[in-house]
Amino acid sequence: MAHRWTNTLTHADITPEAAFLNRRQVMAGLAGIGLAGMATPGAAQEALEPNTWEEITSYNNFYEFGTRKDDPAKYAGALTTEPWSIKIDGLVDRPGDYDFKDIMSEMTVEERIYRFRCVEAWSMVIPWNGFELADLLNMAGVQEGAKYVAFQTALRPDEMPGVQFPVLDWPYREGLRLDEAMHPLTIMATGIYDRPIPNQNGAPLRLVVPWKYGFKSIKSIVRVTLTDQEPATSWNMSIPSEYGFYSNVNPKVNHPRWSQASERRVGGGLFAKRVPTLMFNGYEEEVAGLYEGMDLAKYY
Numbered sequence: 001m002a003h004r005w006t007n008t009l010t011h012a013d014i015t016p017e018a019a020f021l022n023r024r025q026v027m028a029g030l031a032g033i034g035l036a037g038m039a040t041p042g043a044a045q046e047a048l049e050p051n052t053w054e055e056i057t058s059y060n061n062f063y064e065f066g067t068r069k070d071d072p073a074k075y076a077g078a079l080t081t082e083p084w085s086i087k088i089d090g091l092v093d094r095p096g097d098y099d100f101k102d103i104m105s106e107m108t109v110e111e112r113i114y115r116f117r118c119v120e121a122w123s124m125v126i127p128w129n130g131f132e133l134a135d136l137l138n139m140a141g142v143q144e145g146a147k148y149v150a151f152q153t154a155l156r157p158d159e160m161p162g163v164q165f166p167v168l169d170w171p172y173r174e175g176l177r178l179d180e181a182m183h184p185l186t187i188m189a190t191g192i193y194d195r196p197i198p199n200q201n202g203a204p205l206r207l208v209v210p211w212k213y214g215f216k217s218i219k220s221i222v223r224v225t226l227t228d229q230e231p232a233t234s235w236n237m238s239i240p241s242e243y244g245f246y247s248n249v250n251p252k253v254n255h256p257r258w259s260q261a262s263e264r265r266v267g268g269g270l271f272a273k274r275v276p277t278l279m280f281n282g283y284e285e286e287v288a289g290l291y292e293g294m295d296l297a298k299y300y
Contacts, residue, residue: 072200093141129191215247
């Protein structure tokens with residue numbers, strides 16, 4: 001498709017599997033809001049020995065299965081991902097329940113490679129398989145009055161033991177402005193390293209917004225709603241002083257509990273040299289125009 005984004009990264013730039021979600025090196029409490037950047041493709045970690053797939057998928061945030069980092073890997077196997085459908089409703093021409101297999105048959109699934117940067121944690125490169133969110137929205141037909149896109153995660157108490165605890169107001173919710181959602185860098189990810197996403201990572205499909213990664217990474221999506229009102233989002237509802245609606249990676253605006261100004265490279269150990277975090281994690285050229293004239297310290 002003509003609107004597809006073309007990245008400059010190659011397989012030589014991919015952080016080995018050892019880096020992906022295998023964060024046992026990272027101290028508890030370091031929060032990830034990583035992103036991918038095409039600006040410096042030569043900065044990927046080199047000479048890291050890959051870990052096993054089991055190690056890769058053992059350290060996750062998916063509170064529906066518990067708040068410990070190893071809870072999702074322990075309990076997410078209970079999540080039934082087939083069959084799976086996504087309700088698309090609101091300001092669309094063709095609302096309805098879309099079967100995941102039917103969606104996949106309509107989409108061109110292609111490998112995307114993003115450089116991930118995690119504030120107060122690590123930077124890494126991971127290939128996501130997926131399709132542009134815009135393609136899904138266009139399938140349903142976005143109406144003229146739509147301004148925002150709201151997302152919702154599955155809520156299945158019999159399969160998700162974590163939802164019995166009021167960590168958040170379930171179900172988990174997220175949202176984007178329509179122009180953010182329609183940007184060609186915003187994808188619905190269905191795989192990692194050419195493998196289907198495992199349950200603990202958000203099977204069968206999750207949102208990946210590379211300049212907001214970690215802030216806007218809703219998993220196991222069951223509903224997408226087009227609306228003319230800014231939707232409520234789970235973390236903004238829970239801790240509005242820490243998580244605004246926009247939640248961009250911005251080295252000039254600190255999170256109340258950590259700095260976004262610098263990062264460490266994966267594989268360098270806990271004492272790896274910190275390097276400056278790029279605005280929008282290297283995607284400034286592609287996405288800065290979305291926020292022209294906005295005070296990003298106010299609209300964080």
